[in-house]
Amino acid sequence: MSQSEPYLKIGNLTKRFGDFTALSDVTLAVFEGEFVCFLGPSGCGKTTLLRAIAGLDIQTYGTVDQAGRDVSSLPPAERDFGIVFQSYALFPNLTIEKNIAYGLENLKQPASKIRDRVAELLQLVGMPEQGKKYPAQLSGGQQQRVALARAIAISPGLLLLDEPLSALDAKVRVKLRHEIKELQRKLGITTIMVTHDQEEALTMADRIVVINNGLIEQVGTPEQIYREPATRFVADFIGSMNFLPATKVSKNKVRIGQLEFSCSDAAGSAEITPDQPVHAAIRPEDILVGDASSNYIDATVDSIEFLGSFVRADLSSPQLDGLILLADFSANRVRSENLSAGSHIRISLPAESLLIYAE
Amino acid sequence: MLVFMGVIACYLVVALALPLYAILSKSFKNNDGEFVGLANYLEYFNTPSLTYSIQNSLTISIITTLISVTIAFTLAYGLSRSCMRLKGLFKIIALVPILVPSLLPGIALVYLFGRQGLIKELLFGHDIYGPIGIVISEVFFTLPHALIIIMTALSIADARLYEAAQSLNAGKVKTFFTVTLPGARYGLISAGFVVFTLTITDFGAPKVIGGDFNVLATDIYKQVIGQQNFEMGAVVSLILLLPAGVAFTVDRIMQRKQVALLSARAVAYEPKPSTSFDWIMFSWATIVSIFILTILGTCQYAALIKFYPYDLTLSLKNYQFDLMDGGGWESFYNSLELACWTAVIGTVLVFLGAYMVEKGKGFHLGRSLFQFLAMLPMAVPGLVLGLAYIFFFNSPNNPLNFLYHTMAILVISTVTHFYTVAHLTAVTALKQMDPEFESVASSLKTPFYRTFTRITVPVCLPAILDISIYLFVNAMTTVSAVVFLYGPHTSLASVAVLNMDDAGDIAPAAAMGMMIFYTNASVRILHGLLSRGVLRKTQSWRSR
Ligand SMILES: Nc1ncnc2c1ncn2[C@@H]1O[C@H](COP(=O)(O)OP(=O)(O)O)[C@@H](O)[C@H]1O
Ligand SMILES: [Mg+2]
Numbered sequence: 001m002s003q004s005e006p007y008l009k010i011g012n013l014t015k016r017f018g019d020f021t022a023l024s025d026v027t028l029a030v031f032e033g034e035f036v037c038f039l040g041p042s043g044c045g046k047t048t049l050l051r052a053i054a055g056l057d058i059q060t061y062g063t064v065d066q067a068g069r070d071v072s073s074l075p076p077a078e079r080d081f082g083i084v085f086q087s088y089a090l091f092p093n094l095t096i097e098k099n100i101a102y103g104l105e106n107l108k109q110p111a112s113k114i115r116d117r118v119a120e121l122l123q124l125v126g127m128p129e130q131g132k133k134y135p136a137q138l139s140g141g142q143q144q145r146v147a148l149a150r151a152i153a154i155s156p157g158l159l160l161l162d163e164p165l166s167a168l169d170a171k172v173r174v175k176l177r178h179e180i181k182e183l184q185r186k187l188g189i190t191t192i193m194v195t196h197d198q199e200e201a202l203t204m205a206d207r208i209v210v211i212n213n214g215l216i217e218q219v220g221t222p223e224q225i226y227r228e229p230a231t232r233f234v235a236d237f238i239g240s241m242n243f244l245p246a247t248k249v250s251k252n253k254v255r256i257g258q259l260e261f262s263c264s265d266a267a268g269s270a271e272i273t274p275d276q277p278v279h280a281a282i283r284p285e286d287i288l289v290g291d292a293s294s295n296y297i298d299a300t301v302d303s304i305e306f307l308g309s310f311v312r313a314d315l316s317s318p319q320l321d322g323l324i325l326l327a328d329f330s331a332n333r334v335r336s337e338n339l340s341a342g343s344h345i346r347i348s349l350p351a352e353s354l355l356i357y358a359e
Numbered sequence: 360m361l362v363f364m365g366v367i368a369c370y371l372v373v374a375l376a377l378p379l380y381a382i383l384s385k386s387f388k389n390n391d392g393e394f395v396g397l398a399n400y401l402e403y404f405n406t407p408s409l410t411y412s413i414q415n416s417l418t419i420s421i422i423t424t425l426i427s428v429t430i431a432f433t434l435a436y437g438l439s440r441s442c443m444r445l446k447g448l449f450k451i452i453a454l455v456p457i458l459v460p461s462l463l464p465g466i467a468l469v470y471l472f473g474r475q476g477l478i479k480e481l482l483f484g485h486d487i488y489g490p491i492g493i494v495i496s497e498v499f500f501t502l503p504h505a506l507i508i509i510m511t512a513l514s515i516a517d518a519r520l521y522e523a524a525q526s527l528n529a530g531k532v533k534t535f536f537t538v539t540l541p542g543a544r545y546g547l548i549s550a551g552f553v554v555f556t557l558t559i560t561d562f563g564a565p566k567v568i569g570g571d572f573n574v575l576a577t578d579i580y581k582q583v584i585g586q587q588n589f590e591m592g593a594v595v596s597l598i599l600l601l602p603a604g605v606a607f608t609v610d611r612i613m614q615r616k617q618v619a620l621l622s623a624r625a626v627a628y629e630p631k632p633s634t635s636f637d638w639i640m641f642s643w644a645t646i647v648s649i650f651i652l653t654i655l656g657t658c659q660y661a662a663l664i665k666f667y668p669y670d671l672t673l674s675l676k677n678y679q680f681d682l683m684d685g686g687g688w689e690s691f692y693n694s695l696e697l698a699c700w701t702a703v704i705g706t707v708l709v710f711l712g713a714y715m716v717e718k719g720k721g722f723h724l725g726r727s728l729f730q731f732l733a734m735l736p737m738a739v740p741g742l743v744l745g746l747a748y749i750f751f752f753n754s755p756n757n758p759l760n761f762l763y764h765t766m767a768i769l770v771i772s773t774v775t776h777f778y779t780v781a782h783l784t785a786v787t788a789l790k791q792m793d794p795e796f797e798s799v800a801s802s803l804k805t806p807f808y809r810t811f812t813r814i815t816v817p818v819c820l821p822a823i824l825d826i827s828i829y830l831f832v833n834a835m836t837t838v839s840a841v842v843f844l845y846g847p848h849t850s851l852a853s854v855a856v857l858n859m860d861d862a863g864d865i866a867p868a869a870a871m872g873m874m875i876f877y878t879n880a881s882v883r884i885l886h887g888l889l890s891r892g893v894l895r896k897t898q899s900w901r902s903r
Contacts, residue, residue: 056798076801083802089795093817103803154803 005068007032007190008053008158013062015048015214022048023214026062030192035184037201038194040211041237046194049211050160053192055079067157081158082151086166088143090135096122096146097131103154121149124183141172148180152187159184161193165200177204198238202226210234228264232357235281242287244323246280246356248272254280254356257320261295262351271358278356284312286353287327289337289345296348299325303341304334313339315347364715364722364729367708371732373759374775378747379739385750386593399594409578409591413598416574419490420559420602423497427554430498431505432547434647436539437640439513442632449644452651454503458879459655460836460853463872464496465567466865467657475668477657488570496564499654501557502647505550512546513539518629531636545613552610556603560740562839567860575599576839579742583749583843593750596743607738655876662870677870684862686850691874693845694835694852697769698878701834702827705774705781709826713785714815718797737779741839744776749843764846772840777833781826788822789815820893828886832879 006029015023023045030036038046051057053064055076063072071079090099097118104114122128125145135143144164151159164180165173181204184191195201201208202222210217210225210233218230229235236243246256252265263280272278290296299315302324311334315325327347329339339345389395403409434453438446456464472479472487485491520542524534562576569577575595582592661667665674681687712733716726736744752763762768792815800810816823838853845854852875859868 054798054802056801076798077804077806081802083799085793085795085799087793087795089793089799091796091814091818093814102800102805106804106809150799151802156802 004031006030007034007067008192009063009065010049010053011063011065013049013052013059013064015045015052015057016060021214023052023059026214026216028209028216028219030190032190033188035181035191035193035204035206037205037208038192038211039198039201039205039208039238040196040217042196044211045214046196046211047162048214050162050192050194053158054081054083054160080156081160082154082156083160084144084147084151084162084164086163088135088147088167090143090147090150092135094134095131096127096133096135096138099135099146100131100150100153102150107154117153121153125149126179139172140168141176144168144176145179148183152183152189157190159189159191161191163194163196166195166197173200180204202238210237212237229281229355232279232281235355235357239283240326241281241283242325243279243281243357244320244325246278248274248276248278248356250274252351254278254354256280257317257323259297259319261349261354263354263356264352272356277359279359281355281357282325282349282353284326284328285310286350287315287325288348288350289329289333291346291348293348293350295351295354296346298344298346301339301341301343301345304339306331311339315345363711364719364725367712367715368725368729368732370708371712371729371775371778374771375732375735375739375744375778378744378751379735381750381754382593382596382743382747385590386597388590390590399590403591403594403598408573409595412573412575412578412595415490415572416559416576416599417602419493419497419565419574420555422490423494423501423558424551424554426494427498427501427505428509428547428551430647431502431509431550432543434644435506435509435513437644439510440539440630441637441640442630443637443641443644445641445644449648452648453506455651455655456499457503458832458836458883459658459876460838460856460872461496461500461561461563462567462838462853462856462860463658463869463876464499464654465492465564466661466856466860466869466872467654468492468495468568469865470657470661470667470869471653486570488568489572492568492570493565493572493574496568497558497561499651500561500564501554502651504557505554508550508553509543509546512543512549545616549610549613552606552613556606556610556738559606560599560603560742560839562742562842563857566857576740576742579746580842583746589746589750592746596740596746599740600738600743603740604738611734658869658876659873661866662873664866667866677866678874680855680867680871683859683864683867686855686858689848690850690855691852691871693766693849694875695878696766697773697841697851698831698834700766700770701773701777702831704770705777705830706823706827708774709778709781710785710816710819710823713782713789714811717786717789733782734779736775736777739776741776741837742842744772745840745843748772748840764844764849766849768844769841769849769851772844773834773837774830776837776840777830781829784822784826784829785819788819792818821890824886824890824893828883831882835875835879 008030010026010028013023013026014021026049038049040046048057052059055064055071055074055078058073063070065071066080091102094102100118100121101114104117118131119128122131125148127142127145130138130142135146138146148164161180165176168176177200193201193204202225205222207219207221208225209219212233218225218234220228220230225234226238229238232243235241244256246254249255249260252263254261254263261280297317297319299317299320302314302316304314305312308331310328310330313327313329315327316322317325325347329337333339337343337345386399387394387396389398434449437443438450468487469476471477472482472492476487479487482491520538521534524538529537559574560576562580565572565574565577566580573581575598579592579595579599582588582595662677663673663675664670665672665676680691686693712729716730716733719726748768751757752759752768754760762771796814797807797810800807800814836853838857841851842854842857845851850858852871856868856871856875859865859871
């Protein structure tokens with residue numbers, strides 16, 4: 001993440017399908033060697049943006065600059081990228097070797113050189129012995145690796161991945177996450193991955209671009225996206241979040257029910273004028289037992305749900321006019337505090353974790 | 360790529376759209392080429408002997424449709440839902456009629472039920488020449504087409520529905536009416552319309568066995584060949600186009616719904632043995648097979664008998680075609696040549712065309728227009744197409760006029776006549792390919808033609824082989840379009856059957872018909888072996 005010129009610049013990109021606007025006015029910069037995830041619900045325009053970057057579906061307006069070159073209207077063959085699709089699109093009638101060599105054969109290299117490169121790539125993706133097989137003879141995860149090897153075979157400057165893991169079993173998916181990330185780091189290749197799986201994005205990305213309805217909601221590191229969601233949509237989409245109807249009182253004061261709380265002034269809350277109805281938001285795991293901060297209330301545990309390493313509790317308090325708060329407590333905590341349905345506890349909502357969003 | 364598409368689109372315009380326009384405009388002109396408005400149509404509707412054919416055609420087609428679809432459905436039901444033996448054999452026999460011209464069953468019926476027929480008593484004094492003969496011939500001719508469609512419809516049945524029905528204690532009969540029939544309904548309707556169209560546009564059967572019973576298709580032939588009244592031929596053609604067009608449109612809608620059913624994830628149904636049911640179905644399949652084999656066998660018998668019914672010794676004299684009118688052996692070789700050209704040129708043209716439509720980008724209007732042109736031939740009866748070609752290509756001011764009477768025009772008309780089914784086969788195969796192959800290839804900087812030859816063609820090879828055999832077989836058997844277009848040196852085997860039968864040389868006509876059968880059967884077998892060989896070599900990836 002150098003401070004120099006970005007490797008890829010997307011400027012005011014809009015894509016329409018007939019009357020329908022799939023992307024509107026998207027502007028984004030990706031730096032050399034970065035791993036960026038496009039994250040958003042299904043149908044929000046992630047694939048459309050990726051295909052515009054690749055030149056597979058040219059945008060209606062806007063520009064794409066790659067490595068200092070304006071590629072906005074170039075066909076895919078004249079751009080510099082490798083791509084992996086959700087379906088892998090391996091050529092079924094060619095062996096694994098031939099699939100990987102497919103792009104190399106255009107470069108007019110001697111056969112021995114191609115063979116060496118294919119062997120090297122097979123080694124790289126951990127399948128050194130499988131070159132003679134056909135795609136149908138491989139497992140989903142192996143096909144995925146082959147598709148990746150084929151995409152990076154011609155050493156492209158940019159690697160595009162469209163939901164590469166979504167067709168796989170949960171276990172394989174987690175394993176491949178690490179493999180892909182590892183490979184990307186080793187090669188230092190600038191990578192954009194599309195996913196609707198927030199866990200995938202949070203674990204793999206250097207930066208995440210959250211997209212909704214064809215608009216960029218937020219760009220930031222996984223930490224920023226999780227800790228300081230810029231919009232109500234991001235707050236809701238990533239992780240779980242309590243939303244409580246509230247009223248802004250002053251710069252970092254908010255009233256929920258009958259109580260006033262200090263709150264964070266991050267997340268664009270500066271634009272909200274006092275006395276405006278807002279939503280106060282806090283993640284269940286940020287709610288603490290005890291009066292560690294001045295933002296505390298007395299609550300009743302309505303019910304408790306055991307979720308393995310932690311427990312999710314439904315809390316309510318007369319001071320909050322009957323609003324329900326979800327809180328996650330560690331299993332140890334529950335045991336030491338002896339919490340169960342009907343218990344009365346004091347909880348605090350740390351100010352830096354209490355965010356507010358306009359209604 | 361656009362250039363290719365332009366070329367094929369031009370082909371369809373010249374070989375289809377312009378001739379159809381020519382026949383349309385001809386129907387509004389008099390013999391001297393002057394515009395006379397609806398005069399020809401008025402004359403047509405004021406000539407009862409002509410309008411009577413409309414009723415005849417509709418009656419024949421509806422009766423044939425009911426009988427043929429019923430037989431096809433019951434047979435398909437037995438083949439897919441019972442555990443009877445010899446299923447493979449029954450299927451092969453039921454598909455035999457595809458390999459012979461529609462003239463052939465008529466000839467067999469003459470031998471069986473004609474004035475000196477072998478078993479004419481079975482008709483109890485009714486005349487085989489007329490509606491009875493036509494219907495029997497058409498049932499024979501249309502059965503395989505209906506069977507294929509209905510088999511497909513039944514084969515996509517979802518086993519889970521049957522299990523559900525069983526768990527609800529539904530009996531066999533109730534299950535049939537609540538699960539089987541609804542599941543196959545689009546297939547049944549579609550088969551009905553296909554049979555209807557084939558029958559109403561067929562000209563071979565009514566020509567051979569129709570006697571004085573006139574139908575629209577024979578009227579066109581008589582107006583043109585008999586009376587040289589081309590304008591009236593054009594009028595009848597357009598009237599024939601109407602029901603065929605309607606049937607075609609409905610069929611397309613049905614097929615689309617069927618496809619929607621197909622894509623749902625179903626669990627294949629496995630029939631369980633049931634002694635009585637299996638035996639009933641086995642007997643039924645045997646009866647249908649005997650019907651088909653009797654027709655074919657009678658033709659073979661007729662071809663080998665010296666002089667029926669006076670000299671029943673066997674001989675090959677009827678195969679000495681050079682001694683008869685009809686073009687002799689040359690017409691057989693011409694047919695072979697036509698079939699080969701049609702298969703090669705047609706397959707290339709059709710597959711490239713389908714590829715452009717499916718994989719092309721942008722240029723939406725052009726592609727929809729192309730798709731429409733590709734579907735149109737199905738709705739155009741062969742006779743109408745042939746007549747349209749006369750008007751278009753034989754016109755003295757057409758620069759393509761030199762094509763008339765040549766092998767080239769026969770190839771063009773045949774490729775065009777059978778374009779639609781071939782096109783749909785190709786499109787289906789292309790649709791099954793991952794749409795991202797092209798995207799990946801372009802990201803790997805591979806030109807589209809390399810991906811086309813290395814990936815698309817090999818993956819679609821089974822479909823390509825199917826298209827070529829389909830075109831070959833149909834080129835061998837077709838009569839309707841080419842009957843107007845052949846010349847002194849380009850007579851064809853199927854036309855020879857027609858002409859020899861017309862001249863009273865029925866036995867040689869049967870012999871020539873059997874030559875077509877042998878050829879198609881051999882090519883079919885060869886094609887089967889070849890496909891298997893090629894598949895084993897190039898498609899090893901299909902097996903896991
Ligand atoms: N070729 C197309 N024609 C019309 N609409 C399209 C086309 N491709 C995508 N869309 C629409 O654009 C929106 C975004 O699609 P896409 O980028 O594929 O979403 P996703 O974020 O799930 O990848 C969707 O509503 C989709 O229906
Ligand atoms: Mg997508």
